[in-house]
Every structure is written in C-alpha cells, then in structure tokens.
Amino acid sequence: MYTQIEIENHFEGKLKIAYLNQPETYNSLNKVLLQELKNFIVACNEDENVRCVALSGRGKAFCSGQNLKEALSLGNVEEERVIQKMVVDYYNPLVEEIAHCRKPVVSLVNGPAVGAGAMLALICDICLATENSYFSQAFVNIGLIPDTGGTYWLPKLVGRQQANYLAFTGKKLSANDALKLGLIADVFADAEFSAKSMEVLETLSNLPTKAIALTKKAFNHSYENDLKEQLDVEGIYQQDAAETEDFKEGVAAFLEKRKPNYTGK
DSSP: OOSSEEEEEETTTTEEEEEEOOGGGTTOBOHHHHHHHHHHHHHHHHOTTOOEEEEEESTTOSBOOBOHHHHHTSSOTTTSOHHHHHIIIIIHHHHHHHHHOSSOEEEEEOSOEETHHHHHHHTSSEEEEETTOEEEOGGGGGTOOOTTTHHHHHHHHHOHHHHHHHHHHOOEEEHHHHHHHTSSSEEEOGGGHHHHHHHHHHHHHTSOHHHHHHHHHHHHHHTTOOHHHHHHHHHHHHHHHHTSHHHHHHHHHHHHTSOOOOOOO
16 A cells, blocks of 8 residues: 555554655655655544554654655756645645644654655644754755745744744754754653653543544634634534543543543544
C-alpha cells in the first residue's frame, strides 16, 4: 500500500505511527511521499478504531524538506508554474488533512527538520522533539518563502517578530530554543525520546477522542472569529461533547471515584 512510509500500530490499533522512510535523502519530500502521507492521514481520520496519529522519520533526520531534484525536473519553473502546482496539488491537501483530522496528530522529531520538513512537524497538533534535533525555515536560503502552512502558522505560534526573524534568516533553532519560544510542545533527551514520547502517545490514545476533535475544531475557528462568535462555537461544541459516551463515562467515573475508561465514542 505504501512505498515511502512505514506504518506501526500500537495499543491494539488505537495509535498509528507513520515513519518517513527515505533515510538516504534524509526523508526529503516528493510527490509520492506527500501523497502517501495524505492518504495515511485520511485513512486514520476515517478509522474509528484509531484514536491518535503520529509522524516521525527513519534514519538521522525527521525531514530535510522538498526534494529539489524532483521539483526542478517537473518542467519550466516560470512558464509552467510547476512550483505552484506542487504546492497546490501535494502540500496544501496534506496541510488541510492534518488541520482537520478528527484525531490528535503528533510529530516525533528525531533529527533535523528543515524547510517544509520543519513546517510538517510544526503544523501537527503537538510536536515532540529529541534534545539534539533542530528546526530551520531554510526556504530563504534558496530564495523561497515558507510554505506547508508556514505563513499561516509561524506568526500564530511565535508572534510577528520571531516569525519574521526565523523566516527571513533561516536560523537553525535548537529543540530547547524552539520549546522556549512555544514553537513545540516538549523536548526529551535522545536516549529517553522513544519511551517518553510513547507515554504521551499512549495517554492521547486513551483520552476522549471526540472531545479532543471538538477542541481542535474550536481552536481552528478561533483564528477567524471574534469573541462573540467564538463563545457561540463553544456552546455548540460543548453540547456536542456532552452527548458523547465518553462524557457519560467521565461523569460516572468522577462520581464513583475511579479512573475513567474512555472508548473514543
């Protein structure tokens, strides 16, 4: 089914991890890989048994960004607008699927995340990184702008000044510095990364999945709504959450003073 990513299943299929599996190119992105990632996210979104999704990389890097050899082989950059077509046809659909996935999507950054590879990590709902990994908005180094949602998410994650600084300079940002800026969620020592990140993924795989999906949906609305509109969204989605089986289980567990057993329904 997949030729450039590898899939792992954990916790009886509640967690699915897709590993970018092109270590010889430091997991550089190409049409096939981007399409496979999109298909993977779509499949996870539709599978009711899946409650958490993760992306990581095989080898020494998380992702080195777009495979430039492929991009430049697609045709005349100016006359055929091949770069725009690549962005519109392959990058944007993946960004949208991650943003609207009804399951939490977590990036496990195991090494350098550069250019589109950095943004692939950062557009996920939660980004966890090894201590020795780094992030770089390297687009500017070859005269390009941030894509893969970069111009949308960077200012929202770190503010205008830091977004400009990172995008204009392509500065390499260590995982710890990225954490301080609020760019990522957490950093673990390399030796502990597998175990620590799996603890987070296991927790997410056993939480009330529909409540997380509604939270994510509400957060997405907040970037466009004023306060009144957002309060209306909260009321609607709170009612939707209150009609789930997990809400009933959560209340019952609270009253019975026991740990809840959520099913994601």
